[in-house]
Amino acid sequence: MAEKQSNKRQTILDASLILFTDRGFHGTPTSLIAKEAGVATGTLFHYFKTKEELIDTLYLEIKKESGSVLEDAASCGDSCREKLDNVSNALADWGLDNPRKIYFMQQFCYSPYISSTAQEEGVANFAFLTDLIRTGIKEGWLRDYPPELIRSIVSSALMDSVLMAARESDPRVQREVLKQSIELVLHGIVNE
Amino acid sequence: MAEKQSNKRQTILDASLILFTDRGFHGTPTSLIAKEAGVATGTLFHYFKTKEELIDTLYLEIKKESGSVLEDAASCGDSCREKLDNVSNALADWGLDNPRKIYFMQQFCYSPYISSTAQEEGVANFAFLTDLIRTGIKEGWLRDYPPELIRSIVSSALMDSVLMAARESDPRVQREVLKQSIELVLHGIVNE
Amino acid sequence: MAEKQSNKRQTILDASLILFTDRGFHGTPTSLIAKEAGVATGTLFHYFKTKEELIDTLYLEIKKESGSVLEDAASCGDSCREKLDNVSNALADWGLDNPRKIYFMQQFCYSPYISSTAQEEGVANFAFLTDLIRTGIKEGWLRDYPPELIRSIVSSALMDSVLMAARESDPRVQREVLKQSIELVLHGIVNE
Amino acid sequence: MAEKQSNKRQTILDASLILFTDRGFHGTPTSLIAKEAGVATGTLFHYFKTKEELIDTLYLEIKKESGSVLEDAASCGDSCREKLDNVSNALADWGLDNPRKIYFMQQFCYSPYISSTAQEEGVANFAFLTDLIRTGIKEGWLRDYPPELIRSIVSSALMDSVLMAARESDPRVQREVLKQSIELVLHGIVNE
DNA sequence: TATGAATGAGGATTCATTCAT
DNA sequence: CATGAATGAATCCTCATTCAT
Incomplete structure (x- = not known):
């Protein structure tokens, strides 16, 4: 009931935490985050403008x-x-x-x-x-x-x-x- | 008297410290380091391979x-x-x-x-x-x-x-x- | 009708053949291939990793x-x-x-x-x-x-x-x- | 008497043949030729203008x-x-x-x-x-x-x-x- | 002659972001 | 909402060549 928000948003954040701590900001392209999160690159930019x-x-x-x-x-x-x-x-x-x-x-x-x-x-x-x-x-x-x-x-x-x-x-x-x-x-x- | 060795190496390191702390690694292109140090980009890579x-x-x-x-x-x-x-x-x-x-x-x-x-x-x-x-x-x-x-x-x-x-x-x-x-x-x- | 797949890949290959035979590998920058093929440089690397x-x-x-x-x-x-x-x-x-x-x-x-x-x-x-x-x-x-x-x-x-x-x-x-x-x-x- | 010309010229040509056939023109920087020939980069350009x-x-x-x-x-x-x-x-x-x-x-x-x-x-x-x-x-x-x-x-x-x-x-x-x-x-x- | 530090234009590649579907 | 092909500016790095010593 409460957790309406698409879980993709959270999936992206979870993948980001792992990737950022493993590889740093610069070492982590958005395309890789999207791939690890199992979403398309465009989707990432739906949830986060930049x-x-x-x-x-x-x-x-x-x-x-x-x-x-x-x-x-x-x-x-x-x-x-x-x-x-x-x-x-x-x-x-x-x-x-x-x-x-x-x-x-x-x-x-x-x-x-x-x-x-x-x-x-x-x-x-x-x-x-x-x-x-x-x-x-x-x-x-x-x-x-x-x-x-x-x-x-x-x-x-x-x-x-x-x-x-x-x-x-x-x-x-x-x-x-x-x-x-x-x-x-x-x-x-x-x-x- | 003694310190003959080109000072360009040190100039590059000095410029790097300022730029890296101001802008981070990613925010600091090698071209900018070279410019601030007053040397050519090639010179930077002469002293530091990467x-x-x-x-x-x-x-x-x-x-x-x-x-x-x-x-x-x-x-x-x-x-x-x-x-x-x-x-x-x-x-x-x-x-x-x-x-x-x-x-x-x-x-x-x-x-x-x-x-x-x-x-x-x-x-x-x-x-x-x-x-x-x-x-x-x-x-x-x-x-x-x-x-x-x-x-x-x-x-x-x-x-x-x-x-x-x-x-x-x-x-x-x-x-x-x-x-x-x-x-x-x-x-x-x-x-x- | 059937050939949906983007034709950009083929366009790039066609341009490459002409440029490579005219100027050799080294004499042909990827940027020139892209330009002759009418695509962005990034597109070339979308189809061919290197x-x-x-x-x-x-x-x-x-x-x-x-x-x-x-x-x-x-x-x-x-x-x-x-x-x-x-x-x-x-x-x-x-x-x-x-x-x-x-x-x-x-x-x-x-x-x-x-x-x-x-x-x-x-x-x-x-x-x-x-x-x-x-x-x-x-x-x-x-x-x-x-x-x-x-x-x-x-x-x-x-x-x-x-x-x-x-x-x-x-x-x-x-x-x-x-x-x-x-x-x-x-x-x-x-x-x- | 006859073989006056510095042998460095020949050394450079010899190194070039090996390197060019192993790695191609583009894959062979002049600096590498000089190194393999055991001369300075400048020396190469003494013997060959380009x-x-x-x-x-x-x-x-x-x-x-x-x-x-x-x-x-x-x-x-x-x-x-x-x-x-x-x-x-x-x-x-x-x-x-x-x-x-x-x-x-x-x-x-x-x-x-x-x-x-x-x-x-x-x-x-x-x-x-x-x-x-x-x-x-x-x-x-x-x-x-x-x-x-x-x-x-x-x-x-x-x-x-x-x-x-x-x-x-x-x-x-x-x-x-x-x-x-x-x-x-x-x-x-x-x-x- | 011989050197090798210095140069900087040029080139391969990356990547955040957009947009038509 | 979701996709992923397309974009092109930006970046790291190379390398032929020069020149002061």
């Missing part, structure tokens, strides 16, 4: 998805501290399930390929994190540093760690690597 | 330069702790002086555009950092976590911070941002 | 056409001797009508430009000739020499003669030259 | 060499008939010793790459053959056909045969193939 729009869309959808995953995690905690722990763990879980999405964000977040408007829109999905940090500082258990800076450091360190962990083959090792990363990073920002 | 070789070379030279800057800083400290501080500060200083080089490394370090052999060669320049960390752990003042993981977290967090800082216009603010970042990051990895 | 594939295709189509012309001629004779005469005359007729095709084959048959697989495929179209010669030898009226050798000598001599004849302007002279060539060549291979 | 001049020169030298080999052979016979036999055998001998030179002539004699003046000059070296044939016709033992046509047929058939023979590995087989070819071809042009 290649850039396709890229932006994919970027935003991933940003949105990860943002809401983390926001859900935050809402499941009672204390602010607990919320931050939940968020960290949720990022680890989701990242290990979706390493390509993490890779995509890391690889291209500063890329000139992504339009700056998409860039800004994407970042907006994580505004709640800054708020969370701000609260933690007020409560005194987070060190008193610029919330934006804390958020930036935490997220870049954790995203990189997810990528490191994803390179391990044993899931137990993956989880261990991320657990340690979280400990290291959070230890840096809490008092005591 | 565009990819140019990219790899630039990547490796930057990795090498930054590696040796940090290594020099490390050698100027007496204690291991002092060495680590010096390295952190050196990264901040060099990064603020060469934000494009940081940007280049961040933007492309996982990029499919850079050959994996160049990737590996580049990483080798930072092996001494892992050793330094290992020593710190043995001495007891660094927390006992996998040295590779610590190095990865510190470097990704600091490089990101350099980029944040570089966006500030006031040099004083830039230095302050980086000072805070170093405090946050190091606090995460030392005991107590 | 310039070499275009060349191979043209070579093979000509070999196939000439092969089937000669085979048809052979099938129209009662005796083996008659078949051989028919084949010789058919080569003369077809050659005078299509001197460029003869020229193309002569000029490039051993050329490094044509892939060796195309080379072999092309030769296969004339296998029936060797069989014909073999029969003639068994019947006793052809001299007992290696059939392959006979075929090679006859065809190289006649093809060259077609080219000589084609240089004459008067069709009557052309026919006379070829009649004489056939007499000379066949006289060399028959007994008595 | 690439075309190099090609023409090589073509003419080969034509001249083969022409004089055949002319020498002709001069060693008493009767006209004997001369023709000697010429045929000399072509076979020289061809087997220099298959690349035969190949070069065959591959490129009609090529648009060779200037038409070089073409004509080259053919001039074989004028004596036409005279020889003309004499043979007058003497009555050669069939009365246009001498030019006879010469053309004989030479194209024999050159092709040399190439066929050269593909054989056993020298004995090579000689046998050529002996048979000569028998076939000459049988076509003599009376009786």
